[in-house]
Amino acid sequence: MTIHLHGVPGSRSSRVQWFLEEVGATYDVHTLDFMKGEHKGAAHLALQPHGLVPAIDLGQGPMIESAAIVMALADQHADKGMAPALTSPDRARYYEAIVYAVSTLDETIIPMYFHKKLLPEGKRDPKVVEAKEPTWKTAAGFLEKRLGDRQFIVGDKFTAADVVVGYDLCLAMQIGLLEGHPKLKAYTERMIGRPAFRKVFPG
Numbered sequence: 001m002t003i004h005l006h007g008v009p010g011s012r013s014s015r016v017q018w019f020l021e022e023v024g025a026t027y028d029v030h031t032l033d034f035m036k037g038e039h040k041g042a043a044h045l046a047l048q049p050h051g052l053v054p055a056i057d058l059g060q061g062p063m064i065e066s067a068a069i070v071m072a073l074a075d076q077h078a079d080k081g082m083a084p085a086l087t088s089p090d091r092a093r094y095y096e097a098i099v100y101a102v103s104t105l106d107e108t109i110i111p112m113y114f115h116k117k118l119l120p121e122g123k124r125d126p127k128v129v130e131a132k133e134p135t136w137k138t139a140a141g142f143l144e145k146r147l148g149d150r151q152f153i154v155g156d157k158f159t160a161a162d163v164v165v166g167y168d169l170c171l172a173m174q175i176g177l178l179e180g181h182p183k184l185k186a187y188t189e190r191m192i193g194r195p196a197f198r199k200v201f202p203g
């Protein structure tokens with residue numbers, strides 16, 4: 001079955017696409033144009049009622065939420081070993097890392113990325129960045145502690161949690177947030193070096 005991913009390059013749909021590449025799924029991408037407002041059109045709203053990306057169909061009708069999609073794909077491709085076993089002590093850390101990424105990292109790093117890089121200069125508000133800085137400082141310390149001297153965010157193997165967290169840290173790196181955090185920087189460079197990542201983010 002070909003999976004249809006609806007998304008916009010560089011957005012959270014790329015988080016999903018990166019994981020589709022990691023598990024070797026057969027998929028295509030229906031690319032929407034934010035500038036044309038295609039994500040707010042009736043066709044996309046039927047898949048994602050908030051008019052956001054990604055949306056996908058993994059065989060049970062439209063599904064939303066990038067992290068949930070990645071976790072579902074990890075379970076559907078259990079043979080690839082991209083989620084710790086239910087009985088593994090790493091399973092709790094896996095949930096923690098993924099939920100932390102979408103609840104705290106997305107909400108901290110993405111607005112900073114918008115107001116430091118993505119928006120045209122005249123539309124950037126330094127106050128947004130300033131307001132997020134204390135949370136980022138705490139998050140960076142927390143993630144460095146969780147990472148320790150390991151290669152991956154959970155356990156000793158690459159998992160779906162690395163894609164969910166790695167997406168945020170890749171944005172963080174582009175706006176200089178990883179300076180002074182050598183472990184996070186080295187981790188993010190490892191993620192960026194993965195062939196599946198390179199396929200989706202060729203720049």
Ligand SMILES: N[C@@H](CCC(=O)N[C@@H](CS)C(=O)NCC(=O)O)C(=O)O
Pocket residue numbers: 011012013039051052053054064065066067102
């Ligand atoms: N929690 C959702 C967030 C989705 C989301 O906010 N997507 C952004 C792109 S990264 C979007 O579609 N923005 C368009 C808009 O706000 O109109 C997920 O992870 O899928």
